[in-house]
Amino acid sequence: MSLITVGTMAFDAIETPFGKVDKIVGGSATYVAYAASNFLQPVQQISIIGYDFPKEEIEGLKKRGVVLDGVEVVPDKKSFFWSGRYHVDMNSRDTLITDLNVLEDFNPIVPDSYQGSEFLMLGNLMPKLQLSVINQLKVRPKLIVMDTMNFWMDIALDDLKAVLKKVDVLLVNDGEARQLSGEVSLVKAARKIMEMGPAFLIIKKGEHGALLFHKNHVFFAPALPLEEVFDPTGAGDTFAGGFIGHLAKTKDISFENMKTAIIVGSALASFCVEKFGPERMREITKQDIDERIAEFVQLVNFDIDLV
Numbered sequence: 419m420s421l422i423t424v425g426t427m428a429f430d431a432i433e434t435p436f437g438k439v440d441k442i443v444g445g446s447a448t449y450v451a452y453a454a455s456n457f458l459q460p461v462q463q464i465s466i467i468g469y470d471f472p473k474e475e476i477e478g479l480k481k482r483g484v485v486l487d488g489v490e491v492v493p494d495k496k497s498f499f500w501s502g503r504y505h506v507d508m509n510s511r512d513t514l515i516t517d518l519n520v521l522e523d524f525n526p527i528v529p530d531s532y533q534g535s536e537f538l539m540l541g542n543l544m545p546k547l548q549l550s551v552i553n554q555l556k557v558r559p560k561l562i563v564m565d566t567m568n569f570w571m572d573i574a575l576d577d578l579k580a581v582l583k584k585v586d587v588l589l590v591n592d593g594e595a596r597q598l599s600g601e602v603s604l605v606k607a608a609r610k611i612m613e614m615g616p617a618f619l620i621i622k623k624g625e626h627g628a629l630l631f632h633k634n635h636v637f638f639a640p641a642l643p644l645e646e647v648f649d650p651t652g653a654g655d656t657f658a659g660g661f662i663g664h665l666a667k668t669k670d671i672s673f674e675n676m677k678t679a680i681i682v683g684s685a686l687a688s689f690c691v692e693k694f695g696p697e698r699m700r701e702i703t704k705q706d707i708d709e710r711i712a713e714f715v716q717l718v719n720f721d722i723d724l725v
């Protein structure tokens with residue numbers, strides 16, 4: 419049982435209707451690692467950081483079983499920086515700044531010790547780099563899951579389509595599914611996107627849950643109705659980490675088990691939004707996760723007698 423995760427390790431500045439932070443740790447791979455390490459260890463991380471990435475964060479991740487042999491440290495450059503502002507509904511946001519910094523000349527190298535990994539989570543990153551990681555693997559993993567965002571659809575669509583041909587599961591939000599497919603209907607969008615490569619597609623709908631598509635099957639997982647959503651940053655990556663973490667732990671990549679995995683992903687994401695940045699992800703225990711998954715089961719559990 420082994421998992422490689424690829425993505426950004428970053429600083430974020432975030433503004434929500436409830437507050438503002440200027441510089442906290444973030445990044446797609448950071449959130450994925452926090453979530454996935456609840457289910458299996460080691461998590462083999464591939465990323466790049468600058469001189470400014472906090473040592474305590476590195477130590478914290480290592481203590482959780484995240485291996486950082488594939489994380490390049492650039493001594494004279496700053497880490498990737500992203501800044502975003504959420505709208506009042508907290509489901510949508512504007513990107514204010516994307517400073518690539520170290521990412522500009524990132525050339526990910528898969529360490530020999532990572533070869534033979536059965537699961538690959540391609541977190542949100544330049545599609546060309548996601549493809550480079552796939553191409554370096556000597557044995558194709560049992561399952562490749564890919565996350566991406568509108569930013570890469572806008573500036574690197576052809577590269578993104580090349581990666582899509584090589585992955586098993588794509589994770590996008592509803593707006594991104596519409597942008598990628600050119601379809602308004604999510605059902606039509608799903609069909610078109612699956613024709614581009616991935617046999618499975620997950621469309622995240624923020625506080626309205628997530629849809630899992632495969633062939634002619636569709637499954638819906640709700641999001642837990644929360645009294646307070648403080649900061650949705652990283653919820654998508656945390657969802658991805660929980661999803662692939664569960665699949666890697668159980669080693670079962672059937673559609674049935676993916677249904678459970680999207681409930682697990684949704685449960686993890688529901689913690690992430692409770693505090694700014696990855697703070698809540700550092701605190702939660704296995705018991706917290708189990709209790710929250712039980713709340714999801716309760717949320718959708720009903721009997722019906724059709725006469």
Ligand code: AMP
Pocket residue numbers: 426428429430443444445446499500516542543544567569570650651652653654655656
């Ligand atoms: P999410 O809210 O799940 O979409 O993820 C937000 C995280 O993704 C933040 O912590 C950012 O640092 C990171 N991020 C934002 N834009 C990008 C990008 N273009 N590529 C990779 N990571 C990004």
